[in-house]
Amino acid sequence: MEEPSKFSTQRSLPKNDLLSNENETKLTSEILLTSELTTATTNLKQINIDGVVNTKMLHAHLAMLAKFHSLEQRDNEIDERYLLRAEKRYLLWLKILNNVSFKDDEEIPIPPIDVCQVWHAHLLSPLRYFEDIKRLYKREFTFPLAKLHELWSKTNGDHMDERSKQFWEENTKQPWVLDPNDTSDFELVCPWCSTTLMITANNYVKLMRNPKHSETCDKCKFKLSIESLSAKRFMDDIQKYNNGKKVYIAGTLVSTFNGEYNEEKAISDSDYLFKLTSTPWKSLLNQINENPENCNWTKIVKCIKSQVKFLKSELLFKNVRIGIILNVILAYSGTPLPFSIGLVSAVIRQREFTNKMVNNSWINDSTVQSQATIRYHKFLLLQKDANRCLVPTLDIDLCWHTHMLHAPLYRNFTNKHMNRIINHDDTLSKSTLANGFAETSSTWYQKFNEPYTCEHPKKYWLTTKKMVAAIFLPPYAIYLMYKIKKYKKGTIKKDKVQNSSAEINEKTEYKEKEINKYSGACGISPGFIFFYGIPLTSPTPLECKGTCGVPTTSSCGGGCGSGGCGGGCGGGGDSGACGGGCGGGCGGGGCGGGGCGRYG
Secondary structure, X not given: OOOHHXXXXXXXXXXXXOXXXXXXXXXXXXXXXXXXXXXXXXXXXXXXXXXXXXXHHHHHHHHHHHHHHHHOOOOHHHHHHHHHHHHXXXXXXXXXXXXXXXXXXXXXXXXXXHHHHHHHHHHXXXXXXXXXXXXXXXXXXXXXXXXXXXXXXXXXXXXXXXXXXXXHHHHXXXXXXXXXXXXXXXXXXXXXXXXXXXXXXXXXXXXXXXXXXXXXXOOOOOEEOHHXXXXXXXXXXXXXXXXXXXXXXXXXXXXXXXXXXXXXXXHHHHHHHOOOOOXXXXXXXXXXXXXXXXXXXXXXXXXXXXXXXXXXXXXXXXXXXXOHHHHHHHHHOOOOOOOOOOHHHHHHHHHHHXXXXXXXXXXXXXXXXXXXXXXXXXXXXXXXXXXXXXXXXXXXXXXXXXXXXXXXXXXXXXXXXXXXXXXXXXXXXXXXXXXXXXXXXXXXHHHHOOOOEOOOOHHHHOOHHXXXXXXXXXXHHHHHHHHHHHXXXXXXOHHHXXXXXXXXXXXXXXXXXXXXXXEOOOOEOOOXXXXXOOOOOOOOOOOOOOOOEOOOOOOOOOOOEOOOOHHXXXXXXXXXXXXXXXXXXXXXXXXXXXXXXXXX
């Protein structure tokens, strides 16, 4: 094993990748020099980012996703009912953890698997999670990914720990295993009269998942809906804040621009925007007292607009942080529970990503996972100086998710190296993602001189609307042609990509075919992720030996033939023969969409 202190930036990053910017060079050095170099069974050297983004943790994450996949119910109503119960159990879990004292982290039990799934989804919105935990709880507990994988390894995949089971059942009076077929009533406390209502499971699902559905309180006769419940939660928090209670308005504590946690700014913004002594808020409170149905988002937004108008007239609005109003509204609207995001919807949004992971055997290959950590490192380098939306490929996003599951480490790491906490927003529109992916492909190629993916971004970026506009506006057509040409450099032709899962396991005796010039995989990933293209057969990504042809013998120089690294070695390798003989043959090849490239 190589000493971390001896792992030079020069060797790990070929010349073209050495960053001219001093801060970027420092980032590269710190990520790599503090990385633990390990050797897998394939003799593939890996980087270990922040101690948690490595092949071992990726494997643990994939095992967990497989378990989450098995929880999904075919019947939509049963599935949503299951997730709504899981959401309540997660809320209960956090409450218990904060009310019990533990000697050390090893003593902290693990939660039921359904709670793990909701917790996992919450963590993948790092800024919202950060604020929710700071705002609602005294302590933050680390997601036990390593402990979960250790348990499953001992129990042959069974999510059963007797000590944790006993802790859960004694403190919650609920079963360890959540039954999807449980049709018992849900409890809901009316926020107006504090009466505990028993709502049938079927009606509760409708109430929480259908904005048009409502339930009537037996006592006060108030109509309960997603809108009225979330609006009431907002008004209650404002009143508690104005009454001097230690309550922060959701959306004010953590900046969406850099992830800064600042109580002073939260108080300042709240004083300007939500003081009930101001005329607009006084008026709204009077309307609500006269008729509770006036507690709705239409009235609230109108009130906020009036308050903003008043602040502008007094030249005070400049003291309010940009974007804070929208952030507050998004933290409350449509979310009846105390959290700032709807966790059931968050779980459902993650399922397409989970399905992609579970149904692709290539991601379980140690070579793929090792290359993924390298590509994630490069993605972080792009984040360092990017003021645009960067869209990760599937393999990179797996690493990103794994990092975010270790929330305190993730926040400290990105804050230290990027001067901000990098957010992960899986609610962006398809058009935003398409444009972001196209720009990411182009930026990646400019930075590392290698392809980013095997699918041309125009498949999603070049919409019908844009093509129609190009017909009537010739200058716009020229602009589109320029963009297409620019984005094309960040891709690799799909017919040159080796994406058969069977070929992943064939480590020796490859036949030299034209299709094997590039080793990688193509595919489309959901939500935040669009495409992936990574090397599958280059066994030593951090070296360049200049051998051409057979992947099992060519660490990087085998860009020609089956190895699939030509452009990466030719441009930045340490052998002139490799650059001329192989690199030229493959052009800017990279490895299955750039997974190898500069690193090898």
